[in-house]
Amino acid sequence: MASSCSFTLHKTAVVAPGHFPVKTVITSKMASFKPTKVLLYPKLGEKVTQDTLYWKNYKAPVQIKEFGAITNIDFSPVAPHNFAVTAFTRIHIYGPFSQEPVKTFTKFKDTAYCGRFRSDGQLLVAGCEDSVVRLFDIGGKVALRMFKGHTKAVHVADFTSDRYQILTGSDDYTCRLWDLANAAELNTYQEHTDYIRCGVTSKLNRDLFITGSYDHTLKLFDARVNKSVMTMDHGQPVESVLLYPSEGLLVSAGGRYVKVWDLLKGGQPLVSLKNHHKTVTCLCLSSNGQRLLSGSLDRHVKVYSTTNFKVVHNFDYAASILSLALAPDDESIVVGMTNGILSLKHRKNPEESKELSGQQRRRPSYRVFVKGKNYVPKQDDYLVSKPVKQHLEKYDKQLKKFNVSKALDTALESWTRLKKPEITVAVVKELDRRGTLKNALAGRDEPGLSRILNFLVGNLVDPRFAPVLVPAAEMILDIYKSVIGQSPVVDRQLLRLQELLEKEIDYQQNLLEVLGMLDTMFASSIPRKEVPCSAISRSNGLAQGEARPQLQAT
Numbered sequence: 001m002a003s004s005c006s007f008t009l010h011k012t013a014v015v016a017p018g019h020f021p022v023k024t025v026i027t028s029k030m031a032s033f034k035p036t037k038v039l040l041y042p043k044l045g046e047k048v049t050q051d052t053l054y055w056k057n058y059k060a061p062v063q064i065k066e067f068g069a070i071t072n073i074d075f076s077p078v079a080p081h082n083f084a085v086t087a088f089t090r091i092h093i094y095g096p097f098s099q100e101p102v103k104t105f106t107k108f109k110d111t112a113y114c115g116r117f118r119s120d121g122q123l124l125v126a127g128c129e130d131s132v133v134r135l136f137d138i139g140g141k142v143a144l145r146m147f148k149g150h151t152k153a154v155h156v157a158d159f160t161s162d163r164y165q166i167l168t169g170s171d172d173y174t175c176r177l178w179d180l181a182n183a184a185e186l187n188t189y190q191e192h193t194d195y196i197r198c199g200v201t202s203k204l205n206r207d208l209f210i211t212g213s214y215d216h217t218l219k220l221f222d223a224r225v226n227k228s229v230m231t232m233d234h235g236q237p238v239e240s241v242l243l244y245p246s247e248g249l250l251v252s253a254g255g256r257y258v259k260v261w262d263l264l265k266g267g268q269p270l271v272s273l274k275n276h277h278k279t280v281t282c283l284c285l286s287s288n289g290q291r292l293l294s295g296s297l298d299r300h301v302k303v304y305s306t307t308n309f310k311v312v313h314n315f316d317y318a319a320s321i322l323s324l325a326l327a328p329d330d331e332s333i334v335v336g337m338t339n340g341i342l343s344l345k346h347r348k349n350p351e352e353s354k355e356l357s358g359q360q361r362r363r364p365s366y367r368v369f370v371k372g373k374n375y376v377p378k379q380d381d382y383l384v385s386k387p388v389k390q391h392l393e394k395y396d397k398q399l400k401k402f403n404v405s406k407a408l409d410t411a412l413e414s415w416t417r418l419k420k421p422e423i424t425v426a427v428v429k430e431l432d433r434r435g436t437l438k439n440a441l442a443g444r445d446e447p448g449l450s451r452i453l454n455f456l457v458g459n460l461v462d463p464r465f466a467p468v469l470v471p472a473a474e475m476i477l478d479i480y481k482s483v484i485g486q487s488p489v490v491d492r493q494l495l496r497l498q499e500l501l502e503k504e505i506d507y508q509q510n511l512l513e514v515l516g517m518l519d520t521m522f523a524s525s526i527p528r529k530e531v532p533c534s535a536i537s538r539s540n541g542l543a544q545g546e547a548r549p550q551l552q553a554t
Contacts, residue, residue, distance in 0.1 A: 012467040031116050035396045041464050051291075055303060058333065058345040064099060066092070070336025072114045073325035075316035078121035081328055085342055086115040091126055093138070096332065097346065107143055111153075118159045119203075125166055127154030133168050135180070147184045149176060156199040162206040169196035175211050177223060189221055191228050198241045210250065212238030218252055220263065232267040233257060241285040243293075251292065253280040258294050260309070271309050275302050282324040294336065295321035317343060395427050404431055404440040409448070417455050424455060425465045428472050437472060442479050446487050449480065453493040459495070462506045473497070 014495065068088030074084045083104065091104035091112055105115075110129035118125055123144075124136045130211040133147035133154055147166065156169030161178075165186065169175040175196055177186040194215035197548045202208035236255030243250055250261040251272070258273040258280055260520035278297035285292055289311070291534040292304040301315035301324060317334075323336035333345045398407035410425035411417070431437040441452070456473050459465045485491060 006447045019117045025092075032390070033392070033396070033400045035390075035392060036426050038423050041422055041524070046412050049099075049312065051303065051305075055313040055315075057348050061346055062099060062344040062346070064342040064344070065095075066336075066340045066342055068111070068340050069338045070323050070340065072116075073323045073334050073336050073342075074116045075325055075327055075334075076117045076121040077119055077328075083325060084115040084117060084124060085113050085336065086126065087336070087340065087342075088112070091115040091124070091136075094311060096327065103138065105141065107141070109133065113153070113155045114157045116158050118163055119161070120163065123159075125157045125159065127157045127168060127170075129169065131172075132166055133166065133178070135166070145180070147183050147185075149178075149185050149188075150174065155195070155197045156211065158199060158201045158209075160201050160206045160209070161203050165206065166201060167201050169199045169211050171195045172481070173213075174197065175209075175221070178323075185224065187226060189226075189228070191219060192217065194237075197469075198238060200243050200246055201239050202243065204247055210241055210243070212241045212252060212254070212414065214238070214360075216254070218250070218261070218267075218442050220267070224345055230267045232261050232269070238282045239279065239281050242285065244285070245289050251283055253283050253294060256296075258283070258292075258304075269380060271466045273304065273309055275311055276300065278320070281320075281322050284324045284326050286326060287329050293324060293326065295324040296339075297321065301333075301335065308367065337430060381468075395423075399430065404434075404436040405443070407431070408440040412455060417451075421455070421459050421462075421465065425459070425468050429468045432468070432471065438475055438479065441472070441475055446489060449476075449487075450489050450493060452476065454491065457493060457496050457500060 027056040031314045037231035066085065067090065070085055070087045072086040073083055075081055080096055080195045082095055083092050085094060085101075088111060089106065091105040091108075092101035093105075094100075095102050105112075105124070105126070108126075108128050108130075109132075113127040113129070114126055115126040121137055124138060125133065126136070127133050130147070131150040131152055131154055133150070134143040135145040135147070137144050147168065150168065150170040150172055152171035154168050154170045156167065156175070158166060158167045158392070159165070159180075164180045166176065166178040166180055168178065173190060173192050173194065173196065174531060175189045175192070178184065179186055189211075192211065192213040194213050196211050199209060199211040201514055202210075208220065209223075210218060210220050212218050216234050216236060216238065218232040218238060219228040219239060221227070222229045232250075232252070234252050234254045234256055234257070238252055238254040240253040241250065242252075248262065248264045250263055250267075252259050252261065256274050256276050256279065258275075260270040260273075262268045262270050273294075276294065276298050277300075280294050281298045282295040283293070284295075290306050292306055292309075293301055294304070295301045297320040299317045299320055301317070301321065302311050303313040303315075304310065305312050315335075317335060317337060319337040319339040319341060321335055321337055325334045325335070325349055326332070332349050333343075334345045337343070395407045398404075404497040407427060408431065411424040417424050426436065431440050444452070453476070456469055456476075460469050460473060480490075482488075484494065
């Protein structure tokens with residue numbers, strides 16, 4: 001709002017001689033400056049759901065730098081639930097809250113893969129680029145067993161449910177079962193025709209296991225019949241597989257797709273999800289089995305509901321994701337990325353939240369500033385009012401000094417026009433109300449005019465701002481029409497503005513056509529009701545019994 005002043009005019013006419021002349025006296029009383037009123041528009045933020053509250057209840061991530069890309073993360077099933085991180089030529093064991101490894105296995109001649117714990121948490125198995133599978137005791141450093149038989153890199157290694165056998169899958173297109181006690185090979189399966197990069201064993205039946213290959217297939221093997229008993233076609237190179245706790249459903253990831261298969265119906269596909277923009281590399285289930293997580297090279301982790309398989313939450317990371325794991329009870333989310341960064345997010349404890357809120361309440365600043373504000377003076381008290389200092393924004397300070405160009409420049413600063421465009425629009429509206437908008441827009445150089453045009457291109461078609469910005473755009477065209485063609489930067493932005501307006505006009509015309517179609521549909525769907533007219537004939541409009549007048553020939 002502009003600064004306002006009120007004038008009191010005292011005047012008298014010229015009187016006859018002999019009378020005392022009365023002078024015209026003008027007294028002015030300046031009112032206080034009223035700051036520019038910025039309208040508050042409703043924010044269309046994300047819908048807050050229980051999943052949003054649950055998955056956002058994590059602390060700031062702790063980042064640990066590893067020696068190479070992190071290809072696998074696996075939590076120990078027993079307390080204190082340490083987790084193994086496989087990266088480059090070593091496997092690090094971290095405690096649940098430690099930022100330094102509590103144990104390191106480095107006896108690999110080449111890149112290690114797929115370090116996984118046994119169900120009792122005492123042993124760990126891992127594959128390697130040199131085709132040798134190594135078995136480690138968590139309490140030792142040297143490999144207890146070395147399983148040799150594959151001819152290429154081994155990317156899959158896991159324990160069977162009876163703890164005495166090991167499943168491995170390799171780039172030599174074979175998967176094998178090994179006896180843990182004597183490191184002997186029990187069986188070899190050569191049904192895949194490309195690299196085997198993922199696999200999982202059944203936790204309910206020691207003879208069942210599933211492998212996924214770059215030949216686009218998933219195969220369910222039964223060790224009792226020495227061959228696969230079910231084959232499913234994923235349609236893309238398979239990067240990860242996951243079994244539900246009930247083992248009735250299987251989830252596979254490959255390409256941009258996450259697919260769910262019903263094993264109880266012969267591997268029938270249930271749903272195909274395509275929510276990522278790049279290859280999906282890892283899968284994980286929440287502790288209660290009601291949420292499915294998928295990580296991708298597009299730097300996102302999607303959280304799905306397992307009832308309707310819709311995305312209920314999303315995590316963003318700084319680099320492409322290769323591995324993902326959840327701690328028991330979802331206490332931690334651990335993500336491994338291609339740049340060797342390990343990201344750990346720990347869940348906030350209720351006690352910590354209470355302590356934090358208690359610390360905030362102990363701050364005296366708020367109580368100090370509002371002290372005495374609610375005091376009501378008594379009848380005999382003499383109230384001494386203290387002038388309240390008015391804090392003005394930068395643009396209001398310039399408006400108070402009538403520097404209209406500087407006020408507009410202040411409102412067009414980068415942070416304001418990008419994050420708070422409603423402030424810029426409010427200043428433009430105030431300048432237009434004062435009648436000084438044309439002066440504020442005129443006399444600008446190429447960068448200044450380019451900044452204004454850039455703001456118009458970004459906000460002109462916004463229905464909240466269009467009533468204010470359209471007149472401003474017309475003023476700019478009137479002022480600078482003589483310089484069109486002299487600056488390629490300004491010409492390019494004017495062309496963008498023209499294209500934007502043409503598209504918006506087309507959209508509006510299409511919407512009007514759709515609105516007309518809807519009106520026609522709604523009108524035709526409403527049943528017509530006849531209004532009875534008593535004592536009036538519908539045919540001729542005459543009352544019943546009234547004779548029709550006869551025409552007489554002349």
